[in-house]
Amino acid sequence: MSAPASTAHAPGHELEQSKFWIFVQLAMLLAVITGLELVTVYLPFMKWILISALVVLSTVKFMFVIFYFMHLRWDKAFCTILFFIGLILAGGTMWALLKLFGVADSKPLTMLEPSAIVQAA
């Protein structure tokens, strides 16, 4: 009787065992990526290349954590959809705010020369 039961347990048990090593290897990978990020900021490349590299590296870290540590990889797709709704809204808000207030016209008046303020008025 015990043989079929142990056979039935095997796939789930193996997954739980393999998860342990997945988590340990992932943590090491995340530490290495953090080290890479640190090195990146001191590289003598153009600013946009460095910023793009940092964005990619942090996105990779972000995705690894949500899909593996937070189990999205093994959970129902609805969890991923729900979280990404919030993420897209947050990302869209950030993008819109940075576009709106990033332009030169959004500079605070305290940053401008007095003559420029008079001209603007």
Next chain:
Amino acid sequence: MSSTAAAGTIDHHHDSTTVTGIPNKKLLMWAFLASDCMFFGCLISTHLIYRLHPPPGTPNARDVFSIELTSFSTFILLMSSLMMALAVNSIQKGNLKSLRWSLLTTILFGLIFLGCQVYEFRNFVYEKHLTITNSILGTTFFTLTGTHGLHVLIGVIWLTAMLIYSFTGRLTEKDSIDVESMGLYWHFVDIVWIVIFTAVYLLEYI
């Protein structure tokens, strides 16, 4: 109320008793985290906007920040995430002893992170003379990182409560969703820090 498979193993990722097939506690936590994304998104973009147009007299962030300390904090928080993932793995296997050690280590790492943040804040205020009121950099920086720190503190309190609860004998494999929900919150705190580390700290060094 996790569903049980025919062989008696508990399926920790699906719940046949709910319409969505997802345990209600997990669904609630994901909805909360989605809303918290928007909260932190606003705080981070506010900080970045004021960094794009710093008013006159704003101190140079590069002279204020300590990248070594922040990198250490980041590493500690990543390791705490590993221990939290192992804690969830332990309760799903019904291994209470391993759960307790993993929770204890996560709490310890969380406290180290908070200690680093307190040290950093003290250093900024007393050595670098950057306060929440004397410059826009201080206002946005302390609001953002302080809010994150508050999330970490809440997480540490939650972890401690769960650790104490595990000694009552009422925490079993069937209640793994409670530990998993707490784990989701803790990992979220980690992913927010991943973004803060890049957007607030590393970008200043380019």
